[in-house]
Amino acid sequence: MTNPPRELSPSTEGELYTLNMGPQHPSMHGVLRLVLQLRGEQIVNAKPVIGYSHRAHEKMAENRSALQFLPNSSRIDYLSGMIYNLGYCQAVEKILQIEVPDRAVHIRIIAAELNRISSHLLWFGTFLLDLGGITPFLYSFDDREQILDILDSVTGSRLTYCYGRFGGVTRDVDDEFLERSTAFIKLLRTRLLMYKRLVTDNVILRERCIGVGVISKDTAFRFDVTGPSLRASGVAYDVRKAEPYGGYDRFDFEVPTEEDGDTMSRFHVRIREIEQSCRLIEQAIASMPEGDILPKKMPKRFQIPKGEFYFACESARGHFGIYMVGDGSDIPFKMKLRTPSFSNLSAMPETLRGTMLADTIAIVGGIDIVMPEIDR
Amino acid sequence: MSQSITDYAPQTITELVGNPWLAMPMAAGIIMGALTVNVLMLVWAERKVSAWIQRRMGPTEVGPYGLLQTLADMLKLISKQLITPANIDKPLYHLAPLMAFAPVVGAVALFPVSRDYVLLDNDLGLLFVFALGGMAVIAIFMAGWGSNNKYALLGAVRSVAQNISYEIPLILSALSVVLVVNAMGGSTASGLNLSHIAWVQSHEHVWFILLQPLAAIIYFISALAETNRAPFDIPEAESELVAGFHTEYSGMRFSLFFFSEYTNMLIVSMLAVVLFLGGWDGPLLPGPAWFFLKSYALIFVMMWVRWTFPRLRFDQLMTFCWTVLIPLSILNLLATALAISVL
């Protein structure tokens, strides 16, 4: 059952009016504000207004040592805090040329991929919530709770992990952690089948998603949309493949892509990515080496050498880049955080034009934004 | 069909009490009391059903099994500050909750809960119920227009379009039943009399859902839309329109909308029971028990549907009505008429 993408051309009759959505609106994912110009229920112009959760991460980075920035890193995007936290560690390791022990590499991949799954599950839930389906939201939260439990048992936090340290991780994992992860993956696969029956096959959901909010390859290219939103447009770009970091090149995984670039494609890409993350975790567990979790030789102070550095990693939402400029002291001279949602959201005014009001919710929900990540 | 049916007339409250001036307030009292309890229970049930579907417990701490939860909610809503926003259309804004509230209370009186008793026996009962149901949309529109809020207005506009559209298949499917009733029940009583519709089914031992399955399904879907229940809860679409037409209402005024929503659910379910499920008809248990059992079972299905599906988009909702429900119900009506005239 495939629908042709729906063509909605804005009619020219009738008065325009302005509708302000947010910053407090149930489906603005926190504090996004959309100023919409509407004709009837059709959107003529959409202007996202951001900055309502601007917390000055970049200014803080210039005011504290690189090590002290660690807790900030997981709060940039709290839904995939582990990926950001480890990504930041990896960036500093790259700059300081610190070798990470094998065991830590594997632990990091397991933790990051578990976190990616939890992020996608939360997206799944809130997306359905935006479309009015409340029950799938709670089911996905159940599953997510299990990931949080697993990660909690080794990191000690549920959401804003500060698990990574320059060179490794803070705490070694035990066999119970690995067993629980394996068991969870097994459970998740059955749950995904359930989600398929409850949600993916659902005719209402398909009608709401197919052909809605098409981001073409060209648009994605001009706005540098990355992550699942880009892969849904048919570009197999994943930083884990393009610029392998943190040991991802040792494992076998695919980059799922879809061709249509609509909300349904983004939906499918994320569901398929969950499966790939499961595969990665399984491989990392199967080949888990023994050894240290922190390197034997570590610099006493983490001084960022003079010069500029760029490090990219793949967060649950796309290409997360850290651009750091050092001046020889342990406080970075400058740190720019290139966050994926920022670019993804900037493509919204173009994507939303001509859609219905209800589609706005589906599209904005479908690209998966996290406001503090955009506002930093 | 069978022509041996004698005249059937249940006792109304006026006949029971004898004095119409006494009967009126009594009926009002009975209805208000029953409806209040009903709404309290339904809200509790809704929260429990949703909780169970979501593998939660729902309210458990206030009273046994959380039964007093909605009572606490009501107490709170009563004592809440009533905010009157600036720049509203005052008469409309203040009248709207009452307008939503009054018709649903009126409509309840017409339903025959058992073979022998009905509060109000009216030969045009079915029409009256639909007419009162149609007034709900006016209330919603008044609320949306009077609130001076764009979300409320959008909700109201959606609601008008939706309710007017879905009234067509709703009435058409009911009409098929009326045709059958008139064909089966003889000409002595009107096919629009609710007691009579139910009585014919119990008398003939055939529920009309068996004769009119398509009409029953169309009725149920349209009824969901008429009561603004998910997946047709477009007028209050929480994730789109904040709270839709009642965005600007607080405290008691908001609870009146709440009250009318849940009473509306009861009304459409009771109507479905009368039209398709044989009214009070059933073995062993007394009539009223069967009647309410069936009604609440239908309400449970409505809740079950609500907690399963995502919401339709507004234009899809209209497309669905005009391309699926209305053609099917017209076809069904024609087929019914044809069958009756042939037999």
Next chain:
Amino acid sequence: MSVDLPTRIDELSTASEECAYEKVGFHQRHTIDASVLIDLARAFFEAGYVLEMITCQDLRAETQKMLLVYSFNRLESVDRQLLHLAIDPDTEQAPTLSMIYSGANWFEREVYDMYGVRFSDHPELERILLPEDADFFALRKDFGRMDEASAGGDEAEEGDDD
């Protein structure tokens, strides 16, 4: 465009240097003038590069200039190219790229918001992260330094327990 990207870069840039990708995370760094920015960006666009980010460094303490940093990358196979563009301190202005790369729109707004660098011909150069009425540029080095903080904590405030 018939001319391939490397020659185009050679033509336009003032200085280019190869960088060790394994160490610094990008392949080449070019220093350019404001006048060639648009041409170069167009060359990148036509060669299939995306604009990853635009940011700025406040180097006024050392060189009296703001330094804009553009990062281009190719999605098919990684090839990260950094552009450095020092801005004339008198005008603090640079040309916009938003008509080539639509994503530059927000990046430039952010740079304006944080550093006060203006972009000529930008369609909507206004505050993006900070409040509209902010009277400062947050990431400038002379603003909001921790060591300048006035002494005196604001602890021990009473919560409202009425």
Next chain:
Amino acid sequence: MGYFAKLFSGSKSLVSGMGVTLKELVGTTAQHKAVTLQYPKEKPVLAPAYRSAIKLIRFEETNSHDCVACKACERICPSFCIKLDGGKVEGIKKKRVQTFEMDFALCSLCGLCLDVCPTATLEYSKAYDEAGYNRDWRVDLVAEFRDYEEEFIRKQRAIEEAAAAEKALKAEQAKAAKEKAAKAKAAKEAAAKDAAPKDDAAPKAAKEDAAPKDASGANDGHTDAEDKS
């Protein structure tokens, strides 16, 4: 695809969706599979790694913490949530913390203070459901140890004396060993005066033996924690 086929497949998907939710409903009601943790009645099991506000560890040897007020945690803390003060205490060599104030409302639970603590006397507490009417969440970490301070000083003095005695003994032994080695060396040198220079290996090995000993001896001086634990 035909109108009716679409209608049919659509309805089928709706029915299967309702099947899923019905199954869950029955699971919750009939099979008691609700996932809810009845929080105030049931308490969650916290993982050993669980992080909450930091606290001072009570060591068995001294029945007290081992904070030497070095302020490394105060310096590293990114959130400025630690304020501590301390100094010399009569009777023992070690410095001792007097006040250790930690503001839970500022803390981001990053754990950097645990990493830098030279005496490893910090750990996470397991408080997980703090809430209150007051905005002041400064926690006095030393509070629970105040009553034991005298006991600590007594015990610590004993430990230090024992350590000093041991050190003295060790030093003596080392001295003796050194003298012995020197004597042996002298003897060897004397013996090897005629023989060719082939005795390089032995002193080198001796030196290597001595080096780690020296390092651990230096450690003894300011961190007792490692020896004790």
Next chain:
Amino acid sequence: MGKVDRKDGVVRLPLVNPANTPVRDPLGDEAMVDPAVVRLAVLDDLLNLGRANSLWPLTFGLACCAIEMMAAGASKYDMDRFGAGVFRPSARQADVMILAGTISKKMSPVIRQLWDQMPSPKWAIAMGGCTIDGGPFKYPNQYAIEEGADKIVPVDIYIPGCPPRPEALIAGILQLKEKVKAGRRFEG
């Protein structure tokens, strides 16, 4: 999930300023003479009981803590057990504002406006360090955030943590319940 420690030993932090005791019931302290006042007080108590058991939060998240707030509303923690699970998207129908997350300077006027839109009696819960006094984002001379929600709205309950666990939010709501039952007189 599932494994539950049933012992009741709750660890409390040793506070520097241990004033975190529940407010006393003002009605219980004073001797009431006027029977009319007593009757009114009984009604008041009843209403307070209703309010305490029906704390509908505003659907409103600011940052990280909002996710934990959602988790507290989801199946595992289920705030609905206490009647506090009805998240109302419209401020007009909400009773309690859970300030979950960092309050930026840009957001603070919006929060004040939302607070003013809520009908009395209303309460506010500051969830997480950021809303208590700026949390990890507070540093000398910072420009971005509001250091504490109580600079904007009157806060009733403070829940520390970064982010607090859902249990802590439920504990906060239970404490707020006690406060409401005790009959805080509302202003406005």
